[in-house]
Amino acid sequence: MNVVIIDYGMGNLRSIIGALKYLGVEKISVSNNTKKLREADKLILPGVGSFSMAMRNIKTLKLDQYLKYEVLEKKKPVLGICLGMQLMGKSSTEDELSFGLGFINSKVEMFPDMSIKVPHVGFNQVRVNKESILFDGIEDLSDFYFVHSYQMTSENDINQSLCEYGDNFIASYEVDNITGVQFHPELSQTNGLKLIKNFLDKF
Amino acid sequence: MLRKRIIFTLIYENGFFNQSRNFRLQKVGGIDWLEKNYKFKEISIALDELVVLNVARGEKNMFEFSKTLEKIVEDVFIPISAGGGIRSIEDAELLFNSGADKIVINTILVEDNDLVTRLVKKFGSQSIVASVDYRCDEVFINNGTVKVDKNLEDHLENVELLGVGEIYLNSIDKDGTGFGYDLKTVAKVIEKIKAPLIIAGGAGNEAHLAQGLNIDCINAVATANLFNFIGDSLVKSRERLLNDRYSLAFWDIEAASELKNSLINKKL
Numbered sequence: 001m002n003v004v005i006i007d008y009g010m011g012n013l014r015s016i017i018g019a020l021k022y023l024g025v026e027k028i029s030v031s032n033n034t035k036k037l038r039e040a041d042k043l044i045l046p047g048v049g050s051f052s053m054a055m056r057n058i059k060t061l062k063l064d065q066y067l068k069y070e071v072l073e074k075k076k077p078v079l080g081i082c083l084g085m086q087l088m089g090k091s092s093t094e095d096e097l098s099f100g101l102g103f104i105n106s107k108v109e110m111f112p113d114m115s116i117k118v119p120h121v122g123f124n125q126v127r128v129n130k131e132s133i134l135f136d137g138i139e140d141l142s143d144f145y146f147v148h149s150y151q152m153t154s155e156n157d158i159n160q161s162l163c164e165y166g167d168n169f170i171a172s173y174e175v176d177n178i179t180g181v182q183f184h185p186e187l188s189q190t191n192g193l194k195l196i197k198n199f200l201d202k203f
Numbered sequence: 204m205l206r207k208r209i210i211f212t213l214i215y216e217n218g219f220f221n222q223s224r225n226f227r228l229q230k231v232g233g234i235d236w237l238e239k240n241y242k243f244k245e246i247s248i249a250l251d252e253l254v255v256l257n258v259a260r261g262e263k264n265m266f267e268f269s270k271t272l273e274k275i276v277e278d279v280f281i282p283i284s285a286g287g288g289i290r291s292i293e294d295a296e297l298l299f300n301s302g303a304d305k306i307v308i309n310t311i312l313v314e315d316n317d318l319v320t321r322l323v324k325k326f327g328s329q330s331i332v333a334s335v336d337y338r339c340d341e342v343f344i345n346n347g348t349v350k351v352d353k354n355l356e357d358h359l360e361n362v363e364l365l366g367v368g369e370i371y372l373n374s375i376d377k378d379g380t381g382f383g384y385d386l387k388t389v390a391k392v393i394e395k396i397k398a399p400l401i402i403a404g405g406a407g408n409e410a411h412l413a414q415g416l417n418i419d420c421i422n423a424v425a426t427a428n429l430f431n432f433i434g435d436s437l438v439k440s441r442e443r444l445l446n447d448r449y450s451l452a453f454w455d456i457e458a459a460s461e462l463k464n465s466l467i468n469k470k471l
Contacts, residue, residue: 012300014302015279018280022278022280022464023464023465024464024466024468024469049327050324050325117397118328119328119329119398121369121422122399123452142454147304147330165205184304187282188280189454190454190455190459200466200469
């Protein structure tokens with residue numbers, strides 16, 4: 001299996017690489033080279049940091065066009081993690097209104113409940129969607145590690161699993177080959193390893 | 204429900220891990236010693252989070268620290284925060300690239316607010332942990348050697364305004380004593396703190412951890428006490444607290460060995 005972690009200069013990839021190695025993935029690369037991306041069986045879109053800066057980097061590298069082709073046309077499985085999950089949505093109001101890759105009809109905004117502590121950091125329980133393939137074999141209300149200041153919501157059915165912090169927000173989505181998780185499966189011990197394995201195995 | 208966390212802190216100085224007591228350091232051993240006595244890769248599967256602090260006095264060797272960090276984080280799938288001596292964006296980048304998920308800053312919270320703002324902007328609030336060392340109402344920077352003009356409450360207020368993601372509140376008087384956390388001071392300042400709060404300094408046993416976890420506004424309890432929590436004893440404490448229905452995250456530790464190499468030779 002050949003997994004490419006998309007490199008657009010945002011975030012620490014050590015644990016993602018470590019988790020893939022742990023699961024026994026033979027070929028792991030971190031790259032923004034379109035040839036390498038084309039050869040990949042699965043793509044992981046990671047990311048930590050600001051939405052608008054990330055989109056600028058992605059556009060500078062022309063990764064947006066490539067990703068649209070591979071993900072929407074070729075139906076290559078992709079897993080977005082944290083900011084990567086948000087980037088595949090329509091828009092975010094972090095810093096300023098900016099537009100994402102638009103694979104998923106969703107928006108990213110501040111937590112509406114002003115009484116809660118932001119960022120949302122630590123393990124929190126995920127209310128697992130019964131139809132979910134990503135969570136196959138993972139119990140409802142399992143704990144995953146979150147660290148984020150903005151949350152995703154959607155008016156569409158994107159097969160989402162939810163997390164509660166103040167209100168409910170989207171912890172994960174899966175639409176055909178497009179999947180995303182707000183939490184960090186690579187920092188969520190065996191719960192996270194199981195989920196990454198499901199992505200690699202079942203999509 | 205958002206769970207609480209138990210954090211293990213490693214105090215590092217020029218090649219050695221240390222037991223710190225009231226910020227006086229006692230060398231304990233190098234990375235091989237740590238691996239041998241704590242079986243780090245094994246116990247990390249049962250911990251919430253790790254903090255690694257470079258507390259070398261004077262000029263810190265960031266490069267050497269980053270190399271040590273790389274060794275510590277290998278095969279460890281928990282969030283790692285690292286810091287000590289960060290004075291530039293490049294220092295922060297070096298630690299992120301060496302395996303830190305978050306960086307810990309302290310002295311620049313007083314000496315270089317402009318840099319803090321730039322770090323928050325570049326890496327996001329959620330990647331920045333503000334470490335605050337205090338004694339009674341006084342705040343200290345530079346490994347507890349320099350007293351700050353502002354009192355603790357004013358300092359915390361400023362730290363919040365800078366937009367950091369978490370606060371690591373460390374009592375110098377309780378540090379390494381094993382006498383329990385300084386909950387008195389925590390109670391005084393807790394109203395001021397809106398960011399997630401980690402308390403440190405003084406935990407010597409499981410009951411101390413529990414006392415911290417019992418307080419609503421405390422999000423995480425940390426210990427750097429290598430002696431009181433030797434080997435897997437922090438893991439055992441966590442297990443018992445979890446069984447006592449403390450709100451800690453749960454995952455199946457046994458599943459790790461089944462997952463290892465489970466995708467090897469997997470053809471599509």
